[in-house]
Amino acid sequence: MLTIKISNCNSVDEATIGIAEGALNIKYGPNGLGKSTLAKAIVSQIRGDGSLQNLVPFKNRGKTGVGAPTVEGIDNLKSALVFDEEFVQQFAFQKDEVVKNSFEIFIRTPEYLAEIAEIDALLAGIKKAFADNADIGQVVGDLKELREAFGKSSKTGAIPKSSKIHKAFGSGNKIANIPDALKPFETFIKSQEPAKWIAWQIKGNEFLQLEDRCPYCSTALTETKQKETVLAVEKEYDANAVGHLNALKGVIDRLGKYFSEKCRDNLDKVTKAKIELTAQENSFLTSLKADIDGLIEKLEALRTMSFFRCETSRRSAIA
Structure with missing residues (x-):
C-alpha cells in the first residue's frame, strides 16, 4: 500500500490517501470533497507533463515560490487511469477510442434490443400523441413562456418586481382600465399591438418642446x-410593460381551458385588476408558478421518456 501526500492542489491544502498498486482503488464521498482534484494530481505527477501546475490554488496564483502543487510517494508508479464519467464517455461510448464501437460489442445484445423494443412499444402511443397533436406542442410552449414570465423567485418565493408578469400586471391593467383622461x-390602446402605438406616440413627445402642435399631424x-392629454400617455404607460401584458394575456387566454374554474377566476382578477x-x-x-413548473416537468418527462429509458438501460449494462 502506497501512502501518497498531496499538497496545494486547487482547494486541497494537504491530504494523505492510500493507494494499492496494480489494483482498482475506489474512493467515494460527497460532491466537492476533492476526489477529482486528488485523482488529477496523481495522474499529472505520474505523467510529468507539467499539468500539475494547472492545479495551483487560486489564492497562490501569481505568487512565486509559494504553495506550489506537490505529490509525494508515487515514485514507483508508471501509469494510472481514473475511471470517472469522463473516462466512460471517452472510452465506452466513442466509436474511435480503444475498443472501436464498444457499445455494439458489449451492450447491444439481443436481450438489450428486446428490452428496447418492448419499451418503444409501450411508449408508442405517447410518442404518437406528441408528434401528431400540434395543440400539445402549443400548450407546452405557452406554459414555458408563462413560466419564464415569472422570473427567478426570491428566497421567500415572492414574484420579483423585475419579472415580466409583475411589470405587466403588478400595478394594474391599464389596457383594460384606461384612465379617463x-x-x-381608447381605440389605439385596445388595438392588437398597443405597445407599438404607445412607443410611437411617446417618441413624438420630444418634439412638443418645439411647438404646441401634434408632431405627427401638425x-x-x-x-x-x-x-396634457398627449403627454399623459407617457406618464401612464410603458411600452415594454404593455408588450409583456399583451403577450401574456394571449398566452393566458389560450391556456384558459386547461385551468380549473377557480384558477381562471383568480387569473381574471389578476389580469384585469385596476390597482396594484x-x-x-x-x-x-406564486402557487401558480409552482404548479406550472410541476406540469412542465411531467410533460417533458413524457416527451423524453423513451430516450431516458434507453440511456438508463445503457448505463445499467455498463455498471
Missing part, C-alpha cells in the same frame, strides 16, 4: 388640456 385614445394643440396586486393575488401567482 386617455379615453380619446394639428394645433390650442388648449393646455390637449397637450394584493398580497393574496401575489400569493396566488
